[in-house]
Amino acid sequence: MTQFRFSSAAALIALAPFAVQAQIEGAQISSDALVSEPTVVECTLTDGSAASCLEITVKYQPDDLEIGPFCPATLEDEGGIWDWDGDEAGLYRVDGEFLKMLDEMGYHFYDEDGTVHVFDIRVEGPTEANECISGSVDEAVEMTMLIPTTPQMADAPVSLGTVAKIGMSLSGVPIFADAPSVLDTGHMPALDVCAGHVDPGGWYHYHGTASDLDTVYEHNNVEGSCANAVQDAKAQFGYAFDGFAIMGSLEHDGSVPRDLDECGGHMDGDTYHYHSTGEFPNLPTCLVGLQAEDNFNTTAAAGIGAAGGPGGGQGGGRPDFEAIASDLGIDAQLLMQTMQDAGGPNADLAAVAANLGVDEADLRAALPQRP
Ligand SMILES: [Zn+2]
Ligand SMILES: [Zn+2]
Numbered sequence: 001m002t003q004f005r006f007s008s009a010a011a012l013i014a015l016a017p018f019a020v021q022a023q024i025e026g027a028q029i030s031s032d033a034l035v036s037e038p039t040v041v042e043c044t045l046t047d048g049s050a051a052s053c054l055e056i057t058v059k060y061q062p063d064d065l066e067i068g069p070f071c072p073a074t075l076e077d078e079g080g081i082w083d084w085d086g087d088e089a090g091l092y093r094v095d096g097e098f099l100k101m102l103d104e105m106g107y108h109f110y111d112e113d114g115t116v117h118v119f120d121i122r123v124e125g126p127t128e129a130n131e132c133i134s135g136s137v138d139e140a141v142e143m144t145m146l147i148p149t150t151p152q153m154a155d156a157p158v159s160l161g162t163v164a165k166i167g168m169s170l171s172g173v174p175i176f177a178d179a180p181s182v183l184d185t186g187h188m189p190a191l192d193v194c195a196g197h198v199d200p201g202g203w204y205h206y207h208g209t210a211s212d213l214d215t216v217y218e219h220n221n222v223e224g225s226c227a228n229a230v231q232d233a234k235a236q237f238g239y240a241f242d243g244f245a246i247m248g249s250l251e252h253d254g255s256v257p258r259d260l261d262e263c264g265g266h267m268d269g270d271t272y273h274y275h276s277t278g279e280f281p282n283l284p285t286c287l288v289g290l291q292a293e294d295n296f297n298t299t300a301a302a303g304i305g306a307a308g309g310p311g312g313g314q315g316g317g318r319p320d321f322e323a324i325a326s327d328l329g330i331d332a333q334l335l336m337q338t339m340q341d342a343g344g345p346n347a348d349l350a351a352v353a354a355n356l357g358v359d360e361a362d363l364r365a366a367l368p369q370r371p
Contacts, residue, residue: 024054024147024239033062033172035142043146043292047154053146053292058172060141061204065171066228070190070197071132075099075114079132080192081224083280085181091220091280094132094190102130107182119187121200122302126187133189138202141300143174146292151243151272157263157286162331163304165296166283167246169238171229174205174296175246176304178281180334185355187337194226195281200337201303209276209283211237212248219278237276241296242289245273249282263288327366328358 026038035057043053061067072079075096082094087105092098099109099116109130110116117131122138145168160166160177167175173196179189191197195208208216210229217224225231233248240246244265251257251268257275259266263286265274272289276282298305325332338355339347349367353360 023149023151024243026054026056028170029056029058029168030062030171032064033058035059040149041146043148043295045148045152045290045292046158047290049290051152051290051292052149053295054149055144055146056168056172057142057144058168058174060137060139060143060202062172065173065204067137067194067196067198067204068134068192070094070192071118071134071188072096072099072116073118074116075110077116079116080190080197081195081222081280082182082188082190083178086183091216091222093223094188102182107186109188121189122198122202129186130182131187133187133197135198135200135202137198137204138300141202141298143203143296143298143305145174145241146295147239147241148243148290148292151289153272153288154242154290157261157288158291159286160284162334165241165291165304166287167238167240169206169210169229170236171238173210174203175209175238175283176205176207177283179207180331180337184334185337192226192228193224194228196228199300199303201298201300201306203298203300203303207283208281209237209246209248211235212276212282215249215276215278216280216282220280233276236273240274240284240287240289241291242287244271244287244289246284247273247275249276249278261288262286324366328356328362330356330358 029038038054038056040052041055043051045051070080072094079094081091083091102109107130109132117128118134119126119131121133121135162178162180164177166177169175182188189197191207194210195213196204196206198204210226212233213226214231215233233250234252234254235248237246264284265272274284296305300306325335338352349363350360353363
């Protein structure tokens, strides 16, 4: 019996590389996440060419996904993780030890009695210079994504700035590049131990390859274990927005990937895929393929992909932050968050300009005129 089990397992492992889908198919996406069956639709790629894309609409988070904790309530509690980019840079658990280290560097995230400053970015702004951000979910929100069904290489890789759209996990959770830095905003959008958190729009997303975080924790000596994504360095995590697969840090057969390019991917037979790594954020650093235009939209009132917000459609009463940010040569999400933090439409523009390191007159000229 034991012998039989062993041989069937071996057979499965031997077959695994051929079971990988080179192209995204609706059946691969977890039904726990889907609002409706994914459908193939016509789409336009960023080079202007017509293509077909899988259109996937998912819930604010998959059913029964355990998320959080993000921020600890006090110095005695343990929150999630944060990729600190100041002095003593590295990946940390968000706990008393870490917050005390930041305190010595001038970032005061807690009161004298040890209560951590936390605010819910979906419903309120911060009241202190340094607060931990903990967004609450909005169960009504849906996200619609477009991923090309036949990936095509771009002329040059597309780099990924702060909160750039990377892709979607097979479990149906969007994946983004680095969350905004504490050094830029003063606030910490803490991640849970699965490298996810809730957008100001009320939906959960990842900032790392959630299915291969144990590798990162071991490599960086960080105590943590992600439970909402099965840990498997040999498994496929998801698809990038160019349609190429995102794999764990190992090949399906357990071997170490070789000849990775600047984006963290390589050709495997006649198709391309990305690999995660042992370093956080363990995601592709650029995308080699063409993406669909307008490939991420939400029904949320704010946040990434909301109508009129960064990455969203046109219209609506909100400023087009993506266009304004590109005028100013800064990141759209950072601009939006800094404006929100400073009071939204009534923000002190001198302070916002100083925070962003741009000229106040340029900022005023780029923003819609106030009535
Ligand atoms: Zn985020
Ligand atoms: Zn590979």
